[in-house]
Amino acid sequence: MSAAAEALVIVDVQSDFCPGGALAVAGGDEVIAPINELACGFPFVVATRDWHPPDHDSFAAQGGPWPAHCVRGSAGAQLHPLLDANVIDVVVDKGTERGREGYSGFERTELERILRAAGVRRVHVAGLALDYCVKETALDARRAGFDVVLHRGATRAVERVPGDGERALAALEAAGVEIAA
Ligand SMILES: [Zn+2]
Numbered sequence: 001m002s003a004a005a006e007a008l009v010i011v012d013v014q015s016d017f018c019p020g021g022a023l024a025v026a027g028g029d030e031v032i033a034p035i036n037e038l039a040c041g042f043p044f045v046v047a048t049r050d051w052h053p054p055d056h057d058s059f060a061a062q063g064g065p066w067p068a069h070c071v072r073g074s075a076g077a078q079l080h081p082l083l084d085a086n087v088i089d090v091v092v093d094k095g096t097e098r099g100r101e102g103y104s105g106f107e108r109t110e111l112e113r114i115l116r117a118a119g120v121r122r123v124h125v126a127g128l129a130l131d132y133c134v135k136e137t138a139l140d141a142r143r144a145g146f147d148v149v150l151h152r153g154a155t156r157a158v159e160r161v162p163g164d165g166e167r168a169l170a171a172l173e174a175a176g177v178e179i180a181a
Contacts, residue, residue: 007044007120009141010035011105011127011134011155013083014049016069016076018128023069025129027156032082034154035126039087044118047079048105050133051093058101065160072096090114094133104136112144122147124180126154131164138177148177 013035015021018028039045050070058064070077072093079085092111095102105111115123123146125138134155141148150172157165173179 005119006042006122006124007046007115007118008035008039008042008124008126009105009111009137010039010045010047010083010088011125011137012048012050012070012129013080013127014070014076015078015080016050016074018080021069022067022076023158025156025158028128029080029082031127031154031156032080034151036082036084036087038124038126038151038154039084042087042124044115044120045088046090046092046105046111046114047083047088048092048094048109048111048127048133048137049077049079050095050102051077052095052102053098055098056095057099058095070095103133104140105133106137106140106144115146120146122149124149124151125177126151128156130155130157131160131168132158135168135172138172139175142175142177148172149180150177151180153181 051072058066059068123141
């Protein structure tokens with residue numbers, strides 16, 4: 001068995017998604033301590049970043065649903081400073097194309113190849129936000145054939161529509177994702 005049969009994928013724990021950021025998720029920074037703790041137990045850790053061009057289609061100025069956020073290279077797009085950078089093996093940028101939403105860390109990125117090259121079979125997912133990028137990343141991991149575990153206590157939802165967080169958990173369970181505390 002490869003030493004890295006299990007990996008943690010930390011989704012979008014970036015300043016813009018935490019309180020004070022451009023698209024703050026309520027309690028977004030509360031995922032940081034549990035993620036730092038979790039990450040120590042994994043032989044392989046990947047962090048994704050939402051990394052948009054300034055005119056990304058998801059932004060309100062382009063008719064999209066979100067305020068401008070995580071513009072590539074900006075302060076708000078950086079991984080949150082309290083996230084322990086020492087435990088992160090690889091950073092994967094997503095949402096880099098103007099016309100593609102890029103919620104999933106697997107969407108037109110090297111993530112699947114990176115995980116397979118590391119011998120990973122079981123992917124643990126945490127981060128922001130549960131009802132968008134965490135959900136889509138976990139679903140794509142399932143579609144790619146990985147066993148997937150969602151760490152519920154290490155994620156928070158945006159809840160654009162109240163109940164989206166619970167609906168995301170139900171969709172993940174229905175897709176065969178194991179929900180852990
Ligand atoms: Zn985004």
